[in-house]
Amino acid sequence: MKLKLYVDRMSQPSRAVIIFCKLNGIEFEEVSTELFKRQQLSPEFEEVNPMKQVPAIMDGRFKLFESHAILRYLACAFPGIADHWYPADLYRRTKVESVLDWHHSNLHRGAAGYTFNTVLAPAFGLPLNPKAAAKYEKVLLASLAKIDGQPSIADLSLVCEIMQLEILDEKDRERIIGPYKRVLKWIDDAKNAMEPHLQEVHVILFKAKEKFHKQRYAVGSSIPQSSRKPEFHSKM
Amino acid sequence: MKLKLYVDRMSQPSRAVIIFCKLNGIEFEEVSTELFKRQQLSPEFEEVNPMKQVPAIMDGRFKLFESHAILRYLACAFPGIADHWYPADLYRRTKVESVLDWHHSNLHRGAAGYTFNTVLAPAFGLPLNPKAAAKYEKVLLASLAKIDGQPSIADLSLVCEIMQLEILDEKDRERIIGPYKRVLKWIDDAKNAMEPHLQEVHVILFKAKEKFHKQRYAVGSSIPQSSRKPEFHSKM
Numbered sequence: 193m194k195l196k197l198y199v200d201r202m203s204q205p206s207r208a209v210i211i212f213c214k215l216n217g218i219e220f221e222e223v224s225t226e227l228f229k230r231q232q233l234s235p236e237f238e239e240v241n242p243m244k245q246v247p248a249i250m251d252g253r254f255k256l257f258e259s260h261a262i263l264r265y266l267a268c269a270f271p272g273i274a275d276h277w278y279p280a281d282l283y284r285r286t287k288v289e290s291v292l293d294w295h296h297s298n299l300h301r302g303a304a305g306y307t308f309n310t311v312l313a314p315a316f317g318l319p320l321n322p323k324a325a326a327k328y329e330k331v332l333l334a335s336l337a338k339i340d341g342q343p344s345i346a347d348l349s350l351v352c353e354i355m356q357l358e359i360l361d362e363k364d365r366e367r368i369i370g371p372y373k374r375v376l377k378w379i380d381d382a383k384n385a386m387e388p389h390l391q392e393v394h395v396i397l398f399k400a401k402e403k404f405h406k407q408r409y410a411v412g413s414s415i416p417q418s419s420r421k422p423e424f425h426s427k428m
Numbered sequence: 429m430k431l432k433l434y435v436d437r438m439s440q441p442s443r444a445v446i447i448f449c450k451l452n453g454i455e456f457e458e459v460s461t462e463l464f465k466r467q468q469l470s471p472e473f474e475e476v477n478p479m480k481q482v483p484a485i486m487d488g489r490f491k492l493f494e495s496h497a498i499l500r501y502l503a504c505a506f507p508g509i510a511d512h513w514y515p516a517d518l519y520r521r522t523k524v525e526s527v528l529d530w531h532h533s534n535l536h537r538g539a540a541g542y543t544f545n546t547v548l549a550p551a552f553g554l555p556l557n558p559k560a561a562a563k564y565e566k567v568l569l570a571s572l573a574k575i576d577g578q579p580s581i582a583d584l585s586l587v588c589e590i591m592q593l594e595i596l597d598e599k600d601r602e603r604i605i606g607p608y609k610r611v612l613k614w615i616d617d618a619k620n621a622m623e624p625h626l627q628e629v630h631v632i633l634f635k636a637k638e639k640f641h642k643q644r645y646a647v648g649s650s651i652p653q654s655s656r657k658p659e660f661h662s663k664m
Contacts, residue, residue, distance in 0.1 A: 242574070243530060243534075243574060254519060256522060256523075256526055257526050257530070258525070258526040258529035258530050259529075260525070260529045261522055261525035261526035261528075261529050262526075264522065264525055265518070265522045265525070268518050268522075269518060282501070282504050282505060283490060286492060286497055286500065286501045286504075287492075289494070289496070289497035289500055289501070290492055290493050290494040290497035290498075292497075292529075293494035293495075293496045293497050293528075293532070294479060294493070294494050296529070296532030296533055297532055297536075298479075300533075338478070338479060
């Protein structure tokens with residue numbers, strides 16, 4: 193029975209899991225579970241994940257939630273996964289663990305809080321909140337200042353978190369991430385190592401960006417389709 | 429060389445690490461790193477943990493931060509740790525991983541956000557924030573509704589998070605945790621399994637509770653010392 197991924201490509205942890213499978217030749221069935229449509233609250237999905245969050249997986253009868261736990265599991269349960277993703281050596285693996293844990297309360301908290309309060313909130317029927325955004329921006333900037341390369345599932349989780357910033361206005365994104373040259377270099381390296389899957393799985397985000405941009409600037413110039421791809425290839 | 433724990437007993441993840449060591453007979457040197465005094469920002473501590481957070485450890489030359497990563501490491505690196513803490517079996521271990529990850533964005537976010545905005549903020553020179561507290565209370569209640577027993581390091585991490593609620597006013601704590609009979613039972617079981625260390629390591633919290641209570645109700649009746657122990661032994 194094929195591995196089932198319950199995911200929304202609009203969610204960065206969902207994308208990390210999809211990309212991991214694609215990079216490692218793990219066959220899967222993608223079960224789209226859209227957060228904007230609140231599909232994660234359905235009784236059918238609650239059977240899969242009582243926590244009502246994506247991503248979640250079913251591997252045969254085995255059900256699992258939380259993207260980091262899923263990445264660890266996939267790295268261990270499928271054959272032939274290169275050791276750098278989740279090293280067998282205790283000391284190297286533990287270093288990966290600490291970055292995965294750090295991600296939750298730092299980079300993810302900052303990036304998710306900032307994008308939600310500057311762009312995504314209206315899609316959930318909530319107002320944008322500049323004061324909250326300012327708070328999360330501080331967390332985000334402090335987190336970006338700490339990032340260093342980690343050739344592992346932590347790497348993948350962090351890259352997907354930073355890719356989520358693509359949904360911001362160019363100006364905001366440049367202001368936030370531009371000064372972190374080491375992060376830009378690291379993202380570029382990760383992109384090279386993860387193409388074509390990294391780009392393919394993020395297409396939904398670039399489309400959503402256009403949509404949100406149009407909604408906010410209903411009159412005037414929205415970013416033309418043709419300018420999207422070069423932006424993506426530029427140093428973030 | 430003895431394991432060094434850089435901890436503040438006022439922090440729930442610090443306490444989880446200390447209790448794990450005590451329960452499992454792991455000898456350690458406790459290096460107090462007080463958050464109220466901002467000792468985690470010192471250049472000496474930055475050498476130990478560039479993320480400037482507690483807990484952190486040094487085991488010989490090996491440095492590590494993030495409590496969950498530390499718990500995983502200790503469970504693997506020291507001899508004779510019972511399997512239930514961090515099972516060797518992939519499927520059982522992965523279930524523990526998902527609870528550890530879930531903790532970050534759910535129970536911890538709710539409990540830490542709520543206690544900070546109702547009690548702890550003034551100790552960091554910030555005002556109490558009832559509006560933020562209301563937001564985190566929702567997260568906390570939703571998290572408590574999800575808890576189930578996990579005889580593992582996830583168990584320990586969650587118990588220490590919930591023990592942090594001891595710092596709230598009795599009224600608030602009872603209102604929040606009282607309806608969750610299953611959680612109360614689970615906490616009682618955990619307490620029984622982890623005494624005397626669970627109580628001993630939390631003494632600092634009960635003392636701080638008295639202090640904060642006195643500060644807020646500078647005139648009038650503060651909770652007398654003698655009433656503390658029975659409260660702790662009552663069902664939370």
